[in-house]
Amino acid sequence: MKSHPSRADIPRGFAFAATACGLKKAGLDLALLTSDTAAAAAAVFTTNRVQAAPVRLSRESLKKSGHKIRGVIVNSGNANCCTGVQGIAASRKTAAKVSRTLGCRPEEILVCSTGVIGVPLRVEKILNAIPQLARNLNPHVLAFERFTRAIMTTDTRPKWAAAKCSIRGKQVRILGCAKGSGMIEPKMATMLGFLATDAAISPVLLSKALRTVVARTFNAITVDGDTSTNDTVTLLANGASGARRITSETGDYRKFCAALEKVCRCLALSIVADGEGAQRVIEVEVRGAASDYAADKIARTIANSPLVKTAFAGADPNWGRILAAAGRSGISFEPGRVDIHLAGIRVCRRGLEHAFDERVAHRKMLAKYVPVIMNLRAGNRAARVWTCDFTAEYVRINASYRT
């Protein structure tokens, strides 16, 4: 992926703006994304029982508007979660103010928040900033880049991705950005992700495309096993490309899904690579499982094991910890059939150590991207989960998040 988006990456008919409204001590903390016309919208939200006010409101608005959305407003610095009726009121006021400013209905505006949980949101800071924010809306690359920075919390860098596909000769663009670094194990949706496309597609198919792709991308990553209370991914499709409308699961739909998956995978991996304190991305692939569920459960247990993740921090080819984590996953398998490849080196064969050069393995594990493949030899199902290593820096960041 290029380091900066180009003008050609921006889908037609969208505009962006960001500002510093004072929720964070410093820096951009309020962002707005709009479509010139009401766009077909799909979204996935956190499955945490504790759901932030903006998640509850956006879910409601999506239904009420018939999945037709004009804009998404996002603040960082405060999650507006565990903030009670006042929290809900704050999100409602935000949507109302944006809708008045843009000249649409309140339910056509989605609201997202990210940051600390349990602290009342000073919504007047957001409300005061909205008029200027709306005036600054524009479709240029710089505005999009400011948007990607305004949604960051412990992220060390903005995350964006773009893809194109051709629908019957007309080019369609998909652009996305995301934030997330800690409290990341999206079980159904993820942190915050914002996707915009100028494709024309029915809301039902748009929702199906998003759910299918999210399962293989955002929902296949974990930083710390903690699912956020604010996880949201939105996808707006405004049809401004002029491409033929996608209304059934034909080749056009599959092309669109492939481009969408490319954007989502890139964003998901960017989140893992920017996981709190992370030095490297670990791809855990479990093959030869008896079921998809078994493969996924084992891959997730390995990917969330503190012992596995700290071993990767030290680039230590400690495959015993990987097998031990699989063993406590709750899935039944025969340890004596298991093969493990670490950074391309076979380290375990049929459950036993397979002679390998420790120094070579250590050196290969120092890479930015380290694959782990576990073959259970119990079937033909597979799953892939991405995680990052667990470093002292992770602890430093999280021991002092509020203090």
Place this chain on the structure above:
Amino acid sequence: MKSHPSRADIPRGFAFAATACGLKKAGLDLALLTSDTAAAAAAVFTTNRVQAAPVRLSRESLKKSGHKIRGVIVNSGNANCCTGVQGIAASRKTAAKVSRTLGCRPEEILVCSTGVIGVPLRVEKILNAIPQLARNLNPHVLAFERFTRAIMTTDTRPKWAAAKCSIRGKQVRILGCAKGSGMIEPKMATMLGFLATDAAISPVLLSKALRTVVARTFNAITVDGDTSTNDTVTLLANGASGARRITSETGDYRKFCAALEKVCRCLALSIVADGEGAQRVIEVEVRGAASDYAADKIARTIANSPLVKTAFAGADPNWGRILAAAGRSGISFEPGRVDIHLAGIRVCRRGLEHAFDERVAHRKMLAKYVPVIMNLRAGNRAARVWTCDFTAEYVRINASYRT
């Protein structure tokens, strides 16, 4: 608990010995515990699908001997796990050599190992050391203390506990020691724990007592959510106190269980306090749950959350992370009813922040033992789980365990 056991703490009819056989780079690494006569024995083992050779052999021996055991031999420095048929052969040779030396049957000897996984055990080091080890067996405090040190791996200190109870006027002693610091979330048994009592009790009741007590003690702790492949707790009862034999669930049985629970809780908390890199013990109590399962699931999810554990490392009263962890536990509850007390301070009331002094809370959280109470107001079931904070030192220890 006193810092050193006294002569009166040692149950009658038991002997201990430890030596350095060379499995560790330095220090004691082989320990033997024997009963003068065949003792009634109970044991609980790991539920990990990957089970070390000594666990598999000991399980078999316990059955074969009719739960009558003469001794337990333990090595540290190598877990003898994922070592295949040679690993099983190594454990068998060890039991055989001890039994020949003591003059009993091989199945009357239990074998335990702890240390690195996946490295072949150099069993000849153990076999060569056994004759001298057996000659050194004695019932003195110093021998027991050497035993407690020989079973350590990343532990920073030995862990022991003792209790007494009176059975119809005769004193009965229970003495125990344990090791464990990382790869700790015993789901059914735990790390290694060795319990000896001179009470007389039927094997069936002994097993029931151990299972009941372990559920409330060793199985209620977690350091990192990783269940070991070698977890074992053994309890030998040789009747040498001369106290009346316990054969039914009468008052005598309950007195014995209470004393056993005292020993096991003390050992379990010692393990958490000595958790890798730990600065403090966190007691997570979930009250007002609709079921025992719900209470336990939520308590464990909180106790294993890296975000919660790192907040405790920084003594940060970040109760939003505690509520968010509960929310992703998979248990349904109403966030708007939840109260949270942190270090004795109410920080959350009915799901909202309850005004508190951050500095006072921070200071209280710097203690060695910090209680967290979450009340769901959804029923009358409760669960308690103990964990430790997650520090940069944990990462340091585990990033370099083998290198």
